Amino acid sequence: MRTLSILTAVCCLALGCTPENEAEIVVTRDQLGAEWPLEVNSARLRCSDEGAVLRLGQKRYALDAAALAQGLSDAREVAIQRPDPADPDHASVPADLTPLLEACNDLAHVASGS
Numbered sequence: 001m002r003t004l005s006i007l008t009a010v011c012c013l014a015l016g017c018t019p020e021n022e023a024e025i026v027v028t029r030d031q032l033g034a035e036w037p038l039e040v041n042s043a044r045l046r047c048s049d050e051g052a053v054l055r056l057g058q059k060r061y062a063l064d065a066a067a068l069a070q071g072l073s074d075a076r077e078v079a080i081q082r083p084d085p086a087d088p089d090h091a092s093v094p095a096d097l098t099p100l101l102e103a104c105n106d107l108a109h110v111a112s113g114s
Helices: 002-015 029-035 098-112
Strands: 024-028 042-048 051-056 059-062 081-084 087-094
Touching: 024 029, 024 098, 042 098, 051 098
Parallel strands: none
Antiparallel strands: 024 042, 042 051, 051 059, 081 087
16 A cells, blocks of 8 residues: 555645645556456546546546535446355345555545645
8 A cells, every 4th residue: 555655645646735735646457466356457546625536438436425416427336346255155235345545544534735
């Protein structure tokens, strides 16, 4: 996760992000490794007061309740399906999206200067 935090900081500095000018970063399977939760190899991540939003091409997905309240589709729709630990033989559940939310939190901290 440290590599992603450093990458986030570099992107934010290059884009000149501030609370008024939130940045959008690209996150990839290579950056997160085994924690990568999506079916695709990369996505754009935007974090603001309006929520954490994942963009795949022209489609936007909500990563949190604030973004869901905007009417965006739930990002779990594009998450990798993994066996359910409670029922590994039959059920599947979307992969954990926490690594993307953590990247969003890192981006917000860099943007606010904290």
